[in-house]
Amino acid sequence: MNLTQSFSQECSDCPIRHRAVCARCESDELERLEEIKYYRSFEAGQTVMWSGDKMDFVGSVVSGIASLTQTMEDGRTQMVGLLLPSDFVGRPGRDGAAYDVVATTDLVMCCFRKKPFEELMNDTPHVAHRLLEMTLDELDAAREWMLVxxxxxxxxxxxxxxxxxxxxxxxxxxxxxxxxxxxxxPLTREAMADYLGLTLETVSRQISALKKDKVILLEGKRHVTVPDMDRLLEEAGDDSDGGMLN
Amino acid sequence: MNLTQSFSQECSDCPIRHRAVCARCESDELERLEEIKYYRSFEAGQTVMWSGDKMDFVGSVVSGIASLTQTMEDGRTQMVGLLLPSDFVGRPGRDGAAYDVVATTDLVMCCFRKKPFEELMNDTPHVAHRLLEMTLDELDAAREWMLVxxxxxxxxxxxxxxxxxxxxxxxxxxxxxxxxxxxxxPLTREAMADYLGLTLETVSRQISALKKDKVILLEGKRHVTVPDMDRLLEEAGDDSDGGMLN
DNA sequence: TTCCAAACTTGATCTGGGTCAAGGCCCCCG
DNA sequence: CGGGGGCCTTGACCCAGATCAAGTTTGGAA
Incomplete structure (x- = not known):
């Protein structure tokens, strides 16, 4: 498989190759990655990692959804990040996880042992550069979400x-x-509520309202059709393109 | 002045030296920084930079406070970052500003021309490393704020x-x-409201309430005494140390 | 096939914070 | 010294979303 091919195509075994770290990796760097790579699977609801745990790997989501959550003593919880397939997990240069990482659905992650990954990062400027870029993307997404x-x-x-x-x-x-x-x-109403800072009842009511107003169509509880993305974006109050890319 | 001295001490001319980029810079690197360094001053209320503007510098706050804000078409605004002295501003590797940057008080910034700064970054792994670290700090702060x-x-x-x-x-x-x-x-009630996702009336009422309950003492409208930090943190619902450092 | 629990919906009511409105304080300028 | 404009406070009222409380749907296990 040609590793310099378009960003948009899937790589058969591990999306990290083209989406996250290795869009421009040479073959010897890929070999080094290959050596320290392994997969982990989790069931829906399983906690990948608790806040403060020592985190000895970095990686990316292959399939499924994970979330980063913070919880207060009294149980109030706020999701602070949603990890969709191809999203990167991990904090190169940091020892502990800063948040709970929870598998929201069944989840497969492609992991790299952290120590050798950091060494590769140090040897390979474009990997370090790509990591900074990804972190800036996450920061933009987090700030976008603060407005929400x-x-x-x-x-x-x-x-x-x-x-x-x-x-x-x-x-x-x-x-x-x-x-x-x-x-x-891919989320329960409760998970959506935790991401949006709402209650699950409000989430349910508003989804019903959007359905009644034909902004979305629902089959069952989960299967959604958006007939008109522009209309949805308008409902979201989005002036921009949604701040997803820049 | 010894540049490897404690993180906590002020550097006479430019805080970026020890707080942000150059804690471990050698003298030739410092010379290169010196060459591309300049200062900019702003009055309270002035906009440093509009979202989408081409941003041809990076820098750090020397004195005063700046804020990053997002505004919706209908005028609702949300501050997504508060830049206190020694905080870094700028997105190495990115062309445009992602948010409005506003001087909340009179403001002095220490700036570096972006192009040569990025070259220095490419030549100097520990600067790149430090930038990644700072970005991760900002990400942690942003996520902490999402819970708030x-x-x-x-x-x-x-x-x-x-x-x-x-x-x-x-x-x-x-x-x-x-x-x-x-x-x-350092903030007006309105600026606090924009940072907290509240109205200025609610901010005013809650400050009055905290004052009545002796959590804080107020002289005039701005001068605050916190008699007991632990009490304040308890009121903030903070279980942790506040997530400021890690 | 039936049963059960998890996930979801919907209704009724309550309330924290928003909205609207009327001043108060204080500094600057004439 | 008096007037005007930021900035802040306080009161009265309102409403979006929380809370409490039944139900309903769904899918998987027995």
């Missing part, structure tokens, strides 16, 4: 979340521009 | 903000542990 949490209404919050999932889906599948988007919601 | 925005009550939000400012003050001045902390609020 701080200033948007419940309806706008739901629409924003649906837009993120829909857009990622479109990106991954390289469907054409503005046609309808179809996907299965 | 999504799940905390108005009173907890105010207490959290006061704690951040108080703690930063303590860190900068290296005062002793748990004695009382005194500082001047």
């Amino acid at each position: 949490l701080g200033r948007k209404t419940a309806r706008e919050k739901i629409a924003s979340l649906l837009a993120i999932i829909a857009r990622r889906d479109v990106t991954l599948n390289m469907q054409t521009g503005n046609s309808q988007v179809v996907f299965d919601l | 925005l999504g799940r905390k009550t108005a009173r907890e939000k105010i207490a959290s903000l006061l704690a951040i400012i108080a703690r930063r003050d303590v860190t900068l001045n290296m005062q002793t542990g748990n004695s009382q902390v005194v500082f001047d609020l």
Whole structure:
């Protein structure tokens, strides 16, 4: 498989190769990665890692969804990051995990042992550079989400979340521009509530409202069709392209 | 001045030397930095940079406070970052600013021309490494703030903000542990509201309430005394040390 | 096939914080 | 010294979303 091929194509065994670290890796670097690579699987609901745990690997999501969550003593929880396939997990240069990492669905991760990964990073400027870029992307996403949490209404919050999932889906599948988007919601209402700073009842009500208003179509509880992405983005209060890429 | 000295001491001309980029720089690297360094001053309220502007420098705050803000079409605004003295501004490797940068008080920044700074970064692994570390710090702070925005009550939000400012003050001045902390609020009630996802009326009411309950003492509108930091942190709902450092 | 529990929906009611409105304080400028 | 404009406070009222409480749907295990 040609490793310099388009960003958009899937790599058969491990998405990290082209999406995260190794878009421009040479074959000897790939060999080094290959040596320290392994896979881990988790069931839905399993905790990958507790906040403060020693974290001896970095990696990326191959399939499924993981989330980063913070919990207060009294049980209030806030999801601070959603890890979709191809997203990177880990903090090169940091020892501990900063948040709980939870498998929201069944999950497969492609991991690299951290120590040798960091050595590779030190030897290979473009890997270090790519990591900085990814971290900046995450920072942008986090700040985008601060606007959602701080200033948007419940309806706008739901629409924003649906837009993120829909857009990622479109990106991954390289469907054409503005046609309808179809996907299965990978989150329970409760998980959505924790991500949006709402209660699960409010999430349920607002999804029903969006359905009644034909912004989305629902089959069952999870299967969503977005007939018009522009309409959804409008509902999300998005002026920009959604801040997903730059 | 010995540049390897403690992180905590002020450097006479430019804090970036020891706080941000150059804690471990050798003299030739410092010379290169010196050549591309310049200062910019702004008055309170001035916009340093609009979202989307081409940003041809990076830098750090020398004195005063700047904020990163996002604004929706209808005028709702959310501050997504608070830049206190010694904080870094800029996105190495990115062309545009992602947010409006506003001088919240009178502001002095120490800037480096971006192109040569990036070259220095490429030549100097520990600078690149330090930048990644700083970006991870910002990411942690942003995620910490997501919990504040999504799940905390108005009173907890105010207490959290006061704690951040108080703690930063303590860190900068290296005062002793748990004695009382005194500082001047560097933000208007409106700016606090924009940071906390509240209205300015609610901010005012909650500050009055904290004052009535002796969590803080107020002289005038801005001068704050925190008689007991632990009490303040408790009000903030902070289980941890506040997530400021790791 | 039936049963059960998890996930979800919907209704009724309550409340924290928003909104609107009316001042108060204080500094700067004339 | 008096007036005006930021900035802040406080009160009265309202409403989006939380809370409490039933149900309903679904899918998998026995």
